[in-house]
Structure formats: structure tokens, C-alpha cells
Amino acid sequence: MSLLDYFRSTKKNTASTAKERLQIIVAHERNRRNSPDYLPQLERDILAVIRKYVDIADDQVSVSLEKSSDELSVLELNVTFPDDKK
């Protein structure tokens, strides 16, 4: 085994990277699938409102609508605020 091969073999295998990426995207898309069509627009609107006050990136807000029973749905809003270094 050459020195180069030794370093190659210590690299993380691509199959586990694939699995992690898939688990995230599939969970995300399943969530979308079961949610109303207005949710993406709602998410953008909420983001715009928060941006008036705090400078945050697109992926720092996540909105999900979870149906807990036939009569009750819960809108969950998750905002990650940037570290306050000032």
C-alpha cells in the first residue's frame, strides 16, 4: 500500500455521507408534502419580518406545521439568532 492510499483510506466513506444527506432531504421533503401550499410563502414572509430587526440567513428560520390531531395543528417556528459578539 502506498503512502497515498493510506491517506485515502482514512477519508470518510462516501456511502455514509450519502445516507446522511438523504435522511435530511427526505425528512424535509416529507414534511413539505404533508403541509399546506401556503407554507413556503409564510416562511418567506416571517423571514422578512424578522430581518427588519435582526440580520439572519435564509436557513436560520425553519417553519413547520405539525398535525397533532384532526382538530389541532401546531405551527412551529424556529429561529436561530446569530451570536451577539458586540
Add this chain to the structure above:
Amino acid sequence: MAKIIVVTSGKGGVGKTTSSAAIGTGIAMRGFKTVIIDFDIGLRNLDLIMGCERRVVYDFVNVINGEANLKQALIKDKRIDTLFILPASQTRDKDALSKEGVERILNELAEEFDYIICDSPAGIESGAMMALYFADEAVVVTNPEVSSVRDSDRILGMLSSKSRRAEQGLPGIKEHLLLTRYNPERVVKGEMLSVEDVGDILAIKLLGVIPESQAVLNASNSGTPVILDEESDAGQAYLDTVARLLGEDVPFRFLNVEKKGLLKRIFGG
């Protein structure tokens, strides 16, 4: 009453038609009267895989439009006498299928056949939706590769929301995972998603694992469903798959790297 099984995937080129041909042939070999319908309007290919491309006179769309009757359009397989093929139209566009038309033909077929296999086109447009709409069971063909797994998940979403069973509030379509082009050597090296990985993500029952095999191309070259090549690994894997589809409990094979003997190591093969 006939059982309607859709073979679907979302992504193209993963082995839907190969699997439809193999599974349909395998079921017919057990003595069940079986018809395989090509839903890929405009891109007919099942006829080539089954080796009956020169015998196509009328097609699925002709029957829906009343230009021919089923008896004229169905092609009887020359190898297995309980097997029939209904070819897709080559000239029409994919919107030529209407829900009412498809339903009428399926009802007519159901009177005579035990199993109806619907070979879905790729994508999530009308042809694919039509192929899955009336299904009782679905075989979701997936390659151990990111885009195929993601698309399969989308199709699973369609199966549970856009089918007749979903719309009428009936028990859902029974979903099966068929993993194709599986290469255990690459899985061991960490280069390919394993059966367990794909199973974890899609969370549906595993029906079969078809190894990546030379036999598949050889079979399509000659117009013979690969399941008839009973010597080959892929052929045997499809035989197991059909047995499971019919409710038998068969252990999985071809999941692990075949240990090579000394001679094979030296001379290859």
C-alpha cells in the same frame, strides 16, 4: 379478481421495464394468467425487452380509443402461454391516456387475468400517475444512489395520496422496495448505500435485491426477460423476488461479496 401491480420509480433508467418484464414473466411461470402493460406512451420499450417488437399491431391507446379491441392488441408470449403484453403507443403523446379509458381497459382485463403489471414511465407526470392510480400493490424500483432514493420517496408520497385507494379512503397500496444494480463489493468498500441504508430511509418492506449483473444487458440484447436466464445471479434474484411477491418466505441472496477461490483470484472470472 385480478391484482394490479405497478412497477414504478420516479427516476428513469433504474430498471422499471427490466423488472416489469422479469416479474410479469415470473408470475406467469407460476401458472397465473398475467398481462404486462406498457404505460410509457411515446417511448415504448417493453416490447423490445420482451422480444415481441415485430409483433406489435395495435397498442394500448388504440384500445382506449376504440380503434381495436383488446384481443387484437394483446400479444401472447411465445415462451410462456399464460403471459401477455399490451404495448404502448409509439406515436401518441403521453396525455393520450384518460383515467376513464384506463379504468375501462383494466376492468376488462381484470375479468380474464389474475395479475396485471403496469410498467410505469419515469417522472411524475400523467403517464406515471395513470400507471399507479388503480394499483393494489406497488414495486418501487430503486438504485442504491442518492437521486434514485430521493425520487423513490417522492413516488411513495404519490402512492399514498394520489391513488384511487387514497382518494376513495380504501386501505393503502401495498408498497414493496426492489433494490436493483446492487454491488456488494462497493458496499463493503463504503462506496455504495447498503440495503439497510436504503431501507432505513424509505421505510418500506424489502421485496428483493437484484445484483448488478452482466446477465441483464445480455437478456435485453436478445429480448428475453432476465428471469428466464435461471443460471444467472440476476435471474435467480428475480425468481426470489417473485416468490416473495406471491407471499412466500425466501431468504435474501447476493447481498454479500462472493468469496473468490484461489483459481478465480489467479485467472479472474
